[in-house]
Amino acid sequence: MQHHSACAPPACGRAMIRLRNLCLTVGGAANGGRGRIVLDQANCDIPQGGFRWLLGPSGAGKSTLLRALQLAHPPERGTLEVLGADPAHAGRRATARLRRRIGAVHQDYRLLPELSVFDNVALPLRLDGMAERSIREEVDAILSWLRISPLRDRSPRYLSGGEQQRTAIARALVKRPGLLLADEPTNALDETESLRLVRLFEELSGLGTTVVIATHNPALPRLVPARALVLDGRGQMVESAP
Numbered sequence: 001m002q003h004h005s006a007c008a009p010p011a012c013g014r015a016m017i018r019l020r021n022l023c024l025t026v027g028g029a030a031n032g033g034r035g036r037i038v039l040d041q042a043n044c045d046i047p048q049g050g051f052r053w054l055l056g057p058s059g060a061g062k063s064t065l066l067r068a069l070q071l072a073h074p075p076e077r078g079t080l081e082v083l084g085a086d087p088a089h090a091g092r093r094a095t096a097r098l099r100r101r102i103g104a105v106h107q108d109y110r111l112l113p114e115l116s117v118f119d120n121v122a123l124p125l126r127l128d129g130m131a132e133r134s135i136r137e138e139v140d141a142i143l144s145w146l147r148i149s150p151l152r153d154r155s156p157r158y159l160s161g162g163e164q165q166r167t168a169i170a171r172a173l174v175k176r177p178g179l180l181l182a183d184e185p186t187n188a189l190d191e192t193e194s195l196r197l198v199r200l201f202e203e204l205s206g207l208g209t210t211v212v213i214a215t216h217n218p219a220l221p222r223l224v225p226a227r228a229l230v231l232d233g234r235g236q237m238v239e240s241a242p
């Protein structure tokens with residue numbers, strides 16, 4: 001991989017993610033400490049349909065940056081635009097609408113154990129007010145694609161790690177998000193499933209979804225060569241060519 005000192009401008013089209021002098025800290029005032037700088041004046045543009053790996057050693061801040069992109073971790077300073085909007089200047093309703101256009105796969109899946117696999121995946125569509133009949137079609141299609149249809153009535157509580165991970169992925173994808181953020185989305189999957197999944201993410205980016213996938217598995221970016229955002233753990237982020 002060839003490294004550049006700064007992130008390249010978007011190849012074409014409008015930036016769906018735009019960072020300008022973005023500073024992110026963790027464990028600050030809320031924890032009574034001084035906080036730790038995860039990103040120090042980072043700049044980056046990702047165009048619509050862009051695909052980026054998010055790389056860096058454990059603890060470098062990949063999950064924190066994904067949380068910020070999901071509008072769940074406010075920046076300390078600088079500008080963060082997501083899906084063409086700046087949440088710092090959007091009202092609560094506009095921010096909630098923006099969040100609904102983001103699909104996120106968390107490292108710990110965050111499935112609701114009291115709901116079935118089907119209902120977990122249906123949740124974002126129900127929150128959007130979609131008709132039940134359309135929900136059934138959409139959910140069944142994505143469960144089938146991820147090969148978890150036989151699990152549709154089970155509680156996530158009794159699923160394997162890989163099955164839970166695929167359920168979380170189905171929930172992130174079912175609403176056809178404009179931005180897909182995934183934190184180690186293949187760490188519980190075997191090689192064949194991992195390859196299918198990253199190919200799906202690649203396909204989605206070809207269809208216009210902006211995709212950011214965090215991983216510390218060096219094998220993964222080799223499956224789909226794409227630009228990478230690399231965090232060094234000391235606040236710096238560089239963008240590397242595929």
Ligand SMILES: Nc1ncnc2c1ncn2[C@@H]1O[C@H](COP(=O)(O)OP(=O)(O)OP(=O)(O)O)[C@@H](O)[C@H]1O
Nearest residue numbers: 026027038056057058059060061062063064065216
């Ligand atoms: N709420 C918090 N309070 C204090 N420190 C935190 C908090 N959340 C994260 N951190 C610290 O911030 C740093 C970045 O964590 P983060 O989870 O973003 O890293 P990561 O690159 O995703 O790591 P991994 O690859 O292990 O998942 C780590 O040093 C972590 O210990």
